[in-house]
Amino acid sequence: MVTKMTTQQEGAVWELKEGEIRQPGIVHVVMTALFTGVGIVVGALGSLSVPLGFISAFWPGQAIQAVGSIWYGMWGGIAAAVFPLIANSLSAAAPLPVSIAYMPGNFAQGIIGGWAFRFFKADPSLKTSKSWLVFTFGAIIVPNIIGGAWGSTVLRMFGLITPAAHLVTFAGWVVGNSVASWVLGAILLRFVSPLVIRTKAFCKKYWA
Amino acid sequence: MAPIIVLNNLFWQYEGQEDFALREICLKIEESSFTSIIGPNEAGKTTLVSCIRGLIPRSYHGILRGSIEVLGKNIADKTELELAKEIGFVFADPEAQFTAMTVLEELAFGMENIGFSLNEIKERLEWVTEMTNIQDLLDKSPFEISGGQKQRITIASMLALKPKIFILDEPTSMLDPLGKDQIINILTTLKEQEAMTLIVVEHNIEQIAPLSDQIVLMADGKVLKSDSPQDFFCDIEPLERLGIAVPHITSFASNLLDLGLYEPPLPLTIEQAIGPCRLILEQRGRE
Amino acid sequence: MEKFHSESIGATNVENLQFNVPIRRMRRTLLGTVPVESPLYSFHPVTRFFSLILLGVAPLFIDTPELNVLWIMLILLLMIYGRVDMSRLKIYVPLIFTVALFMFSIAILLPGEDPTYIPFKFMGITIYYQRIFWALVSYVRVMALLFGSIQYFLTNRETDMLVSLQTLKVPFPVTYFVGLSIRGADMFMQDMKTIREAERARGLDEGSLAFKDRAKLYAMYMIPLFTLAIRRADEIGNALFVRGYTFAGEVLGGGKRTSTVMNLYQFKVRDTFLCALQVGLFVTMAILQLKFSQFRIDHSPLNAYFLSILT
Numbered sequence: 036m037v038t039k040m041t042t043q044q045e046g047a048v049w050e051l052k053e054g055e056i057r058q059p060g061i062v063h064v065v066m067t068a069l070f071t072g073v074g075i076v077v078g079a080l081g082s083l084s085v086p087l088g089f090i091s092a093f094w095p096g097q098a099i100q101a102v103g104s105i106w107y108g109m110w111g112g113i114a115a116a117v118f119p120l121i122a123n124s125l126s127a128a129a130p131l132p133v134s135i136a137y138m139p140g141n142f143a144q145g146i147i148g149g150w151a152f153r154f155f156k157a158d159p160s161l162k163t164s165k166s167w168l169v170f171t172f173g174a175i176i177v178p179n180i181i182g183g184a185w186g187s188t189v190l191r192m193f194g195l196i197t198p199a200a201h202l203v204t205f206a207g208w209v210v211g212n213s214v215a216s217w218v219l220g221a222i223l224l225r226f227v228s229p230l231v232i233r234t235k236a237f238c239k240k241y242w243a
Numbered sequence: 244m245a246p247i248i249v250l251n252n253l254f255w256q257y258e259g260q261e262d263f264a265l266r267e268i269c270l271k272i273e274e275s276s277f278t279s280i281i282g283p284n285e286a287g288k289t290t291l292v293s294c295i296r297g298l299i300p301r302s303y304h305g306i307l308r309g310s311i312e313v314l315g316k317n318i319a320d321k322t323e324l325e326l327a328k329e330i331g332f333v334f335a336d337p338e339a340q341f342t343a344m345t346v347l348e349e350l351a352f353g354m355e356n357i358g359f360s361l362n363e364i365k366e367r368l369e370w371v372t373e374m375t376n377i378q379d380l381l382d383k384s385p386f387e388i389s390g391g392q393k394q395r396i397t398i399a400s401m402l403a404l405k406p407k408i409f410i411l412d413e414p415t416s417m418l419d420p421l422g423k424d425q426i427i428n429i430l431t432t433l434k435e436q437e438a439m440t441l442i443v444v445e446h447n448i449e450q451i452a453p454l455s456d457q458i459v460l461m462a463d464g465k466v467l468k469s470d471s472p473q474d475f476f477c478d479i480e481p482l483e484r485l486g487i488a489v490p491h492i493t494s495f496a497s498n499l500l501d502l503g504l505y506e507p508p509l510p511l512t513i514e515q516a517i518g519p520c521r522l523i524l525e526q527r528g529r530e
Numbered sequence: 531m532e533k534f535h536s537e538s539i540g541a542t543n544v545e546n547l548q549f550n551v552p553i554r555r556m557r558r559t560l561l562g563t564v565p566v567e568s569p570l571y572s573f574h575p576v577t578r579f580f581s582l583i584l585l586g587v588a589p590l591f592i593d594t595p596e597l598n599v600l601w602i603m604l605i606l607l608l609m610i611y612g613r614v615d616m617s618r619l620k621i622y623v624p625l626i627f628t629v630a631l632f633m634f635s636i637a638i639l640l641p642g643e644d645p646t647y648i649p650f651k652f653m654g655i656t657i658y659y660q661r662i663f664w665a666l667v668s669y670v671r672v673m674a675l676l677f678g679s680i681q682y683f684l685t686n687r688e689t690d691m692l693v694s695l696q697t698l699k700v701p702f703p704v705t706y707f708v709g710l711s712i713r714g715a716d717m718f719m720q721d722m723k724t725i726r727e728a729e730r731a732r733g734l735d736e737g738s739l740a741f742k743d744r745a746k747l748y749a750m751y752m753i754p755l756f757t758l759a760i761r762r763a764d765e766i767g768n769a770l771f772v773r774g775y776t777f778a779g780e781v782l783g784g785g786k787r788t789s790t791v792m793n794l795y796q797f798k799v800r801d802t803f804l805c806a807l808q809v810g811l812f813v814t815m816a817i818l819q820l821k822f823s824q825f826r827i828d829h830s831p832l833n834a835y836f837l838s839i840l841t
Contacts, residue, residue, distance in 0.1 A: 062302070062767040064777055068707055069759050069766070072714025076722070077752075095749075117711070124683065125562075127622050130675030131586045193590070194668050195633070197661060199642035219749050227756045233259070235304070236763055298768055324782040327774030339765035342713055344688040351790035356774035358781030361788050384559065384688075386716060400773070 046156030048232055049239050057243040066236040067110040074099040074118030079126040096122065097144050097182070097212040098219035101174040104149030105159050105224065106231045108238035115145025133193055140185030144212075147181065148174030149241070160228040161221065170224065175217050176209075183208035245315070246271035247408060247440050248295055253309035255290060255299060264290045266464040268309070272457070274407075277434050277441045279451045282461035283486050288444045291461065292410045294318075295442070297326045314407065328357050331401035335413040337393035338385075346388070347381045350400045357404060367403045375399040375429055391422025398429060409433070410442045423447065430454060449490045452476070453511045460487070473508035492516050499523070556615050560716045562683045565613040570685050574801040578686055579694035580808040581608075586678030588812055591819035594830040595670040602670075605677045612685045622680065630669055637665035648840050659840055663833060688712050689791055696792050702779030710766075714759075721758050725751055 051057065078096035096119060103111030116138045123129040129137070151173025152159060157166040187205040190196045196204050231237050253268035265287050272278050280288050293299045297318050300307045311318045314329060321329075334340055343349040350371065354364045372378045375395045380388060388396070394414060401409065411430070415423040427450045433439060434454055445451045452458065458475040460468040462485055468475065476482075479489045479497045489497075492513050499505035504523050510516035555566040570578060585605055592598050609616065638657055641647070647658040688709065695705045729747075730736075736744060774782070781787050818824040827833050 060302075060767075061770055061775065061777070062763060064703075064707065065710065065767045065770065066760075066763040068710035069714040069718075069763050071707075071711035072716070073718050073756070073759055075711065075715040076718045121711070121715075124679050125560075127625055127676045127680055130672055131582070131679050132590055132675065194664070195672060197636055197640060197642050197664075199640040200636040203636075203640060219752060222749050223752060223756060226753050227760070230757055231760060234760055234764065235302075235767075236760075296772060298771060302768055302771055323771065323776065324774045324780075327772060328782060330772075332772040334765065334769060336765060338717065339762050340769040342710060342766055342769060344692065344709060344713065345791075347794075348689065348791050352775075353773040355788050355790060356776070356779075356781060358783055358785050359788065361790065361793055364788060364790050384557075385713070386558065386720060 048158060049153055049156055051239060057239060059243045060235070062234075062236045063107070063110050063238070063243065066107055067114050070099070070103045070107065070111065070114040071118045071121075074103070074114055075122045075125065078119055078122030079128075094212050095215040095219045097175075097179060098216035098223065100141065100145035101148035101178060101216060101220050102223045104145040104147075105152045105174060106228070106237055108149050108153075108241035108243075109146070110236075110238065110242070111149055112142055112146035116142040133189060133195070136189045136193070137186055140182040140189070143185065144178040144182035147178040151177075153240075159224055159232065161225045170220065171217065175213050175220065179209045179212045179216070183212065245274075247274040247314060248272040248442075249310075249312040250291075250295070251310045251312070253294060253311060254307070255294060256306040258304035260305075262464070264464055265294065268466055270459065270466055270469060272440060272442065274440055275438045276456040277430075277454050278443070278457045278459060279448070279455040280442065280444045280459045280461060281446070281448055281451075281487060282467075286461040287464040288461050289412050290464075292332075292412055292442060292444055295408075296330050296332045296410055297321065297323075298332075324357065327353065328404060329407050331404055331406035331409040333394075333397050333401055333409075333411040333414050335416045337390050337397055337417060340397045341385045341393050344384060345381070346377065346383050346396055349385075349396055350381075350403055353400055353404050364403075367405070371399045371403045374402065374432060376425075389422070391418045391425055394418060394422065394426060395429065398426070402433075406439065408440045408442065410444075412444045413446065414443070415445065415447055423450075427451075427454075446488070448488055452490055452493075453515075460485075472511055476509050476511070477507055479509075557687075559687050560712055560719070562680075563615055563618055564685060564687055565615070568612045568614075568685060570608075570612040573804065574697070574795050574797045575686065575690040575694040576697040576797070577801045577804045577808075578682065578690065579698075580805050582678065582682040584678075584808045584812050585681060586675055588815050589671050589674035589678065591815045592671065592674070592825045593667055593819075593827045594825050594833075595667050596830060596832060597825060598667075598670040598674040601674045602677050605674070605681045609681055609684065612681075614681075614684045618684060619680070622676075625676075626673065629672060633665045633669045633672075634662070637661040648837075650840060659836065663827070663836065667827060667830075693789075693792050693795055696789055697797070702787065703777055706775075706779065717762065718755060718759060721755055722751060725754055 074096055077099050078094070099118070100111070100115035103114045105111070107114075119137060119141045120131075120134045123134040123137075124131060148170075151157070151169050152166075155165070155169045155173065157163075157169035157173075159166070161167055161170060183205045186208055187196070187201055190204060191198060191201050248271065250268050250270040253265055254263050255265040256263045268291065270291075280291065282288050290299065293303075294307075294311055295313065295318075299305070301323070313321070318326070341349055343352055347368075350368055351364055354367060359367070372381065375398055377392065377395055377399055380392060380396065385393065394417075398411070398414070415426050418426065427447075430441065430443065430451075431454060433441060443451055452472050455472050458468075458470060458472055459466055460475070460482070476489065476493045476497075479494060482489055483494075490511055492515075493509050493511060496505050496509045496516055496519075500507065500509065505519060510519070556563045557566050585601070585608075589598050589601055592601070638655065638661075641658045641661040644658075644660070647660050649656050649658050651657070692705055692709050695708065726736075734747075736747065739747065779787050815825075819826070
């Protein structure tokens with residue numbers, strides 16, 4: 036599962052080859068839309084299957100957010116911010132104003148992973164221990180801490196939780212998202228990244 | 244009449260591939276003709292029509308050599324919108340081409356991109372829905388219709404632009420027999436009634452050959468043969484060696500030809516074979 | 531209701547058998563199931579979109595639970611008037627109960643501290659009245675907000691949503707993106723259905739699997755689904771290319787882009803009136819609460835009643 040690769044080999048996936056030109060195009064818009072669609076389904080099904088109110092236990096949608104941003108940079112970040120709004124509306128997991136207020140947190144839950152993989156030049160196929168570490172901390176734990184802090188604060192501001200429950204809600208959010216997303220995200224990155232990297236839509240930088 | 248499409252010494256290599264997908268392609272297609280492109284899998288048929296449409300190299304990375312001229316102009320000098328107006332393209336998978344919420348939106352989308360007015364759009368919608376028999380489907384969503392209906396809708400959405408050149412890449416490959424027949428009927432109508440240049444990539448030679456003015460055989464990235472149907476099928480053995488399914492009646496007549504009982508040209512349809520076969524039987528009867 | 535007599539189905543030797551078949555014609559959308567015919571469809575999509583803003587957001591300004599209960603009843607009446615299949619609301623029942631459980635549990639177990647809280651005992655547990663009542667206020671408000679959204683999605687097709695956005699002059703790249711996302715979600719769901727049916731055809735019985743195994747199964751579905759989505763992205767990108775799609779929605783020769791589907795709807799005088807009414811109501815409610823606190827808890831008769839019992 037984990038192989039020895041040099042840092043250079045591992046980071047090569049993010050480097051532009053000599054003479055290579057990558058530009059944003061229709062395929063990026065399409066991929067963002069499809070990923071948003073994927074997120075809508077995964078997010079809505081996840082909320083419906085184990086509903087616990089605004090913090091649906093084991094919400095796998097964060098995996099889509101993280102993986103989308105790792106593969107597609109800012110396009111994935113856009114999808115990460117948008118799809119929960121529609122998914123929450125479909126599954127009635129959160130009222131519309133709350134979903135809108137969630138958006139910056141959702142964006143963070145996606146883009147931080149995308150940034151981490153590019154900054155640390157980690158392999159999106161999770162072939163090395165370094166990439167597993169970056170995935171676990173940079174794409175799952177840290178984004179969910181930030182997303183959970185934002186989201187629980189939103190809930191408190193809307194009066195949906197008491198101040199005394201803020202910490203518990205935050206902890207539940209972080210754990211609930213992280214567990215489900217770690218499992219799903221690892222599967223997707225491990226088995227689907229090799230295919231994605233070969234496509235035109237894969238973003239070595241943030242927009243192309 | 245000058246040919247509408249001219250491919251001159253065309254080469255194309257996909258990024259990351261060692262071999263060229265297209266090699267030394269020199270081909271001319273006449274205006275208002277019906278050209279069929281056949282060949283085994285991986286012959287380069289889709290790549291060829293993608294080059295004509297301008298999908299290659301705009302949507303794919305790779306190395307392109309040679310020239311592609313459409314309507315007297317190099318394709319590289321045309322904008323995306325000009326290409327959309329002049330060359331229609333239908334892909335094999337109807338599912339991946341239906342991007343709108345309803346059939347009406349799908350039909351109108353291309354026309355809106357070209358910039359037609361509402362009245363123009365309405366007129367064309369009326370014409371094209373009648374041609375493809377989808378009048379009752381306008382309000383339907385993509386998941387309320389079958390694959391065959393989706394493909395007819397895709398053809399209609401491209402036809403509505405009234406392109407000068409209409410390319411269909413394996414339009415029947417994902418359809419059931421009824422769906423296939425419906426598409427062939429549309430192609431037959433287009434050939435008879437419209438002055439469009441039609442280019443069809445197909446494995447279903449049985450039904451396509453009688454419609455064709457020119458048949459192009461491709462294999463291994465090259466054009467092996469390009470002839471009128473009568474000349475194309477005069478020697479079917481090389482075709483059968485390549486795995487090309489020759490029309491049954493043509494194969495039957497070819498066997499008769501080998502026995503000295505039939506004279507060229509070989510028929511493409513049963514109707515074409517009836518007369519000569521009757522003569523053979525009458526002669527045998529007299530003998 | 532339509533009655534079918536036995537003869538019409540060929541059962542001639544079984545007499546006087548009548549089958550009462552309720553015909554409530556519904557149409558599936560990604561966003562839900564909407565009635566094929568509804569009096570609500572005579573209103574322009576933008577009018578219905580404003581109802582989403584009013585019904586799905588305005589409860590934020592209401593603290594008095596009685597008013598939000600009335601709000602929910604109004605929404606339910608609107609759904610009935612709109613010929614919504616009310617049995618569709620069944621899927622939200624678990625959510626309704628779990629949200630209540632969550633909110634009231636938090637109020638009981640983690641009430642926080644405040645000297646003004648009035649404690650009372652219930653089954654041996656000390657509960658603080660203000661916290662419980664506030665949980666009730668929030669719960670009813672959340673339900674009102676949720677039902678406001680649910681009402682919208684059960685009475686509007688995807689096209690209606692997009693037309694309302696276009697009417698409000700939302701830029702083409704955004705409206706097209708939203709439409710394509712919805713279509714993408716639908717494609718993804720169809721693919722998922724196909725894969726599950728293929729698994730069942732091979733003898734897989736999901737119902738007999740433990741939760742852990744089912745979770746694993748769903749995770750593994752993701753791989754073929756994502757590979758399909760990735761392949762589709764190229765194909766859809768090509769399909770858009772051949773239709774002359776540009777990101778900004780430019781048209782050949784410049785000029786204004788026609789919207790065919792927008793022209794199917796007529797914005798009538800009563801739509802103008804209703805939109806103005808809904809906006810006016812929203813603004814009025816906001817001012818009444820934010821400036822004059824007209825909907826605060828103190829004005830709740832129920833609150834007054836409970837306080838009179840406790841104090």
